[in-house]
Amino acid sequence: MLELSILGFLCEEPLHGYEVKARILGLNGHIRPISDGALYPAITRLVKAGLVEQRTEPGSGAAPRRVLSLTAAGRAALQDRLRVPKDVDITDGQRFFTLLAFLRHLPDRAEQAAVLRRRQTFLNTPASFFYRDGEPVRAEEAPDLFRQGMLRVARATSTEEKRWLAEAIAALED
Amino acid sequence: MLELSILGFLCEEPLHGYEVKARILGLNGHIRPISDGALYPAITRLVKAGLVEQRTEPGSGAAPRRVLSLTAAGRAALQDRLRVPKDVDITDGQRFFTLLAFLRHLPDRAEQAAVLRRRQTFLNTPASFFYRDGEPVRAEEAPDLFRQGMLRVARATSTEEKRWLAEAIAALED
DNA sequence: GCTAGCATGTAAACGGTTACATGATTAG
DNA sequence: CTAATCATGTAACCGTTTACATGCTAGC
Numbered sequence: 001m002l003e004l005s006i007l008g009f010l011c012e013e014p015l016h017g018y019e020v021k022a023r024i025l026g027l028n029g030h031i032r033p034i035s036d037g038a039l040y041p042a043i044t045r046l047v048k049a050g051l052v053e054q055r056t057e058p059g060s061g062a063a064p065r066r067v068l069s070l071t072a073a074g075r076a077a078l079q080d081r082l083r084v085p086k087d088v089d090i091t092d093g094q095r096f097f098t099l100l101a102f103l104r105h106l107p108d109r110a111e112q113a114a115v116l117r118r119r120q121t122f123l124n125t126p127a128s129f130f131y132r133d134g135e136p137v138r139a140e141e142a143p144d145l146f147r148q149g150m151l152r153v154a155r156a157t158s159t160e161e162k163r164w165l166a167e168a169i170a171a172l173e174d
Numbered sequence: 175m176l177e178l179s180i181l182g183f184l185c186e187e188p189l190h191g192y193e194v195k196a197r198i199l200g201l202n203g204h205i206r207p208i209s210d211g212a213l214y215p216a217i218t219r220l221v222k223a224g225l226v227e228q229r230t231e232p233g234s235g236a237a238p239r240r241v242l243s244l245t246a247a248g249r250a251a252l253q254d255r256l257r258v259p260k261d262v263d264i265t266d267g268q269r270f271f272t273l274l275a276f277l278r279h280l281p282d283r284a285e286q287a288a289v290l291r292r293r294q295t296f297l298n299t300p301a302s303f304f305y306r307d308g309e310p311v312r313a314e315e316a317p318d319l320f321r322q323g324m325l326r327v328a329r330a331t332s333t334e335e336k337r338w339l340a341e342a343i344a345a346l347e348d
Numbered sequence: 349g350c351t352a353g354c355a356t357g358t359a360a361a362c363g364g365t366t367a368c369a370t371g372a373t374t375a376g
Numbered sequence: 377c378t379a380a381t382c383a384t385g386t387a388a389c390c391g392t393t394t395a396c397a398t399g400c401t402a403g404c
Contacts, residue, residue, distance in 0.1 A: 160330035
């Protein structure tokens with residue numbers, strides 16, 4: 001997931017590590033700022049795998065920067081990860097949003113639509129949230145105030161997401 | 175987080191591991207079903223910490239069950255985790271929802287309201303989501319279809335959650 | 349005879365956080 | 377002079393996933 005974000009941002013333009021961190025922060029808000037201990041090892045992995053190239057530049061008032069850019073292999077890897085997401089990436093909202101953030105880098109609109117349709121299918125399978133004795137729980141019959149809240153918020157999210165998915169898929173298939 | 179769920183479910187009634195797993199599945203839907211490799215070690219940790227007691231019963235048509243129940247220390251630990259959630263628990267939606275699921279086990283309504291208020295404060299701090307150059311990005315000006323979708327869904331979620339929080343806090347302070 | 353569900357567990361690998369470490373520049 | 381921001385990195389630890397392992401019962 002972190003690797004996907006790094007590849008995604010580098011696909012737009014070359015950046016140094018610190019900038020990547022700032023971009024990720026801007027995308028997520030300050031929910032879960034990414035830590036250095038995750039970021040720099042991830043970059044090193046991508047460089048070793050030949051997906052990212054680096055050249056060192058004098059830093060603007062600080063340590064020298066490692067300016068990173070995507071290689072051809074890196075671009076291909078990014079597109080693969082977007083095209084063939086793992087099931088987890090489709091079922092976990094958090095991950096799916098990260099995927100969405102970079103889905104524009106998939107060149108083919110049909111392939112973009114296919115990813116959205118996978119998510120749509122998941123959201124439409126029953127039992128994707130909050131079941132009790134095999135039956136979906138309605139907000140009114142939730143055992144307490146707090147679970148009622150969970151249900152309300154979950155329902156609002158899912159409703160809006162389904163609406164958007166339908167519109168977006170239609171638009172991609174214009 | 176897993177430990178919180180285990181403590182939370184055991185607070186309602188004694189259960190064996192397999193049942194706990196089923197409850198967690200019912201709460202999350204089949205998004206991220208919890209794995210055995212996470213569940214059983216977590217139970218063992220809680221037993222070692224004296225928060226959970228176990229007695230073995232013959233299984234209904236299967237291996238013998240370890241029936242788990244909360245100790246007094248376990249109940250206290252659950253309430254502590256609910257009362258004094260870490261910042262992560264408040265800022266991460268996923269974690270906050272898990273917390274909500276068991277918040278009814280906090281005996282004091284004022285303390286329940288305090289937890290909700292912490293979440294409310296977080297949701298109202300600017301920059302909690304999707305910023306660019308220090309400015310919040312509006313859905314219309316998002317760079318592409320997909321990020322527009324992210325924003326729409328995020329906004330719908332946050333709107334509904336804020337509305338519910340306001341109502342719930344008011345209700346708790348009746 | 350086989351599959352599905354019940355029920356428990358372990359070991360390796362992975363991805364991430366936390367804490368530690370360094371050092372330079374700029375603004376108050 | 378001190379805090380914030382820029383900029384990079386390592387090491388220990390932690391919780392989780394994935395894969396492996398076992399074995400019983402009920403229904404097809």
